[in-house]
Each structure stands twice: as C-alpha cells, then as structure tokens.
Amino acid sequence: MHLNQQQILAADRKFRLNLINSLTGIKPANLIGTTSPEHGTNLAIFSSVVHLGATPPLYGFIMRPLDVMRNTYANIKETGVYTINHVPLDKAQSAHQTSGKYPEDISEFDECGFTESYIDGFTAPFVEESPIKLGLRFVDELSIKQNDTHLIIGEIEHVLCSDEYVDARGYVDFEQADIAGIGGLNRYYRLSLENEYPYVRLSK
C-alpha cells in the first residue's frame, strides 16, 4: 500500500482518522486527573504524553482546547496542577470510557469506576487504581497554529510508584506494572519486555 497526501486527504474521514492516529506507533495510555473548584473532579484518557527533558523533569501533551477534553484544559489553567496516571491493562475498558462527553458536573472517576486519591499540598486527584502516578504543575503552552492544537508543558512535582517496578538504575518495568499501550484511537496493547541494550559507545 502506498498512499500519497492527496489520497490520504481524499479517503473516508474515519479511515483517515484511524490510520493517521495509528501510524505514529504505540502510545502511552494515561489518565489525566484535574479538579475545578466549581465543577469537581475530571478524568480523561490521553495518548500524547511526551518526554521533553529530565532536568528539570518536563513532560508535554497535546490538547485540542475546543474538543471533548476541554474540561481538562480549563481545570489545568484554573488550578495550575494535574496528574498523569498510567492505565492498568485490566482497567483499559474503564479508562477508554472516560473519552465520552460527560456533562461538566459529572466526574468520570465516579462514572467510570476509578477512585480519587490525594497527597498533602497538591489539589489534583490521583487515580488510586493506577500503579504509576505523577503530579505535575503547568509551566507553559505552545500553540500549534497549523491545526489549532496546543502542546501543554508541565513540570513533574511528584512521582508515586511502587518500589517493585523501579530498579536501582531508575528503569521502570512496564510488563510487571501491567500497564497498557494504545494503538490509534481504540486499541489497547499488552507490553512484554523483550530486550535491553546498553548506552551505545563507539570506539575511536
């Protein structure tokens, strides 16, 4: 199969959405938790979280301000904080369910069967059922003018993770933590550790 851009743009809309959303490869399955003083907590699935740097620890994710995830955006802008929680494979269906367009005053925690948990001094809700939970503070947003999306940049303030998934080198075992990966918009993948290769040093 060889499609050029003209053929991609002329294809059926749903086919194009699925194909282009799939062709980046495997994506992380993350639930982003936020809260609003007025409307309560919100939880939404994202697959666009990307590492920007370790010092300071910065992550980004892609947001369409006007789409279904607008509550997440509004809450982050209002409170300055959010959580990123990895989706356990056995909760993938519940996590996927957070992508529905719930009314503002309905919490996806309740609707989709997740439990809020909190730490002192941090207002955003973590997902109790998640084996890896991160607390972030909003830092900046960059506008991608070509399609009106935004790169939301945040700094990691808290890492909550069971010791058993992190080794002394800082490596995290996704297979043992049993977290999911996402393909396209609808598919959830199991992750099995296949190999580990050392940092590449070339001889002169």
Next chain:
Amino acid sequence: MHLNQQQILAADRKFRLNLINSLTGIKPANLIGTTSPEHGTNLAIFSSVVHLGATPPLYGFIMRPLDVMRNTYANIKETGVYTINHVPLDKAQSAHQTSGKYPEDISEFDECGFTESYIDGFTAPFVEESPIKLGLRFVDELSIKQNDTHLIIGEIEHVLCSDEYVDARGYVDFEQADIAGIGGLNRYYRLSLENEYPYVRLSK
C-alpha cells in the same frame, strides 16, 4: 515510593535520566531517515513522535538541536524532508545502535545494517526493513524555551505499509507488523493486541 521534585533533582543523574525518560509510559520506536547533499544519508532512533492531527496529517517529534541527533536536524532543515520508519522487533538492537555518535560522513544505514530505499520525487531515504514507512515534509518548529528543545512539525506526504497490517477501517495491527515499543532509553517491548473498544457514545 514517593519522590518529590527536590528528591528527583537531588538523585543521581543517571537514575533521574532513566526514571524520567521511563515514566511517560510506552513510546514508539521510530527510525528517522534523512540525507545531506554533502554528507550523505543519516538514520537515528527516536521515541518522541507524537500525533498532532489527521486533517492535514501532522506529526511532531522532540529534538535537541545540540545533541547527538544534530545531523537529523541539520538535514531536515536543509532538504525539507524526512522519513519515519517503524522498528521491527527483530531489528531493535540494530536500531538502538544508531544512537551512537558516528562521524558525519558515516551513514548509520551502512554501520547498523539497514538498507536505503527511495520513491520517485522524494529525496529522503526510507528503511527497506521497516514494515511501516512514512515520508514527511517539514512544516514548522516550536521552541521549548524551558530546556532548549524543539517540537519539529511535519506533514505526512507518503504512507508505505503492507496491506496486511491495515484493515478497511484504517486500524493498524502492531502485533502482526511485529513492531517495537520503547521504555525509557534502553528497553524494547513486544506489543500484543489485548482489546479494542468502540467510540464512546453516551445516551442522553
């Protein structure tokens, strides 16, 4: 384990690098192919490709202009085009090897055992061994001032993929294509399709 930002920043540098690189979750394994009229072809592994939109088909990836991947950046700016090629699981070790600091005139295609392939009217080299190959044209770059990285934005001009991995809906089967996922800086994961859930429609 609960680490706050102070503890993350005070941790051993390599521990922090591994941990923060790992904690986004699973990442795609992509080889980016470029060429320079002066120095020939270049191939480098990236795990930060992210979907920005389907209409037009836009992808981004994160680049540190001054690091080992600087040839990729220079070549994209010079020629305007690049390829994104998915890493087959059985070539993960060779793909990882492209992260070494090779001299500018050495092609990672030759050094790491990959074969260049081309299509008419597009100058960037594809990876013959890759089951999913994309040809992109540079569109824009956004500067992330917090850590001097850049989001490189490109438009998909070509999709090259065997029919057997794409169904009539545009879904791509990563398990059948046997492509790899990356955890942190060093780990390669096998992807097994676990489940597929429909678009979430809520009743009124």
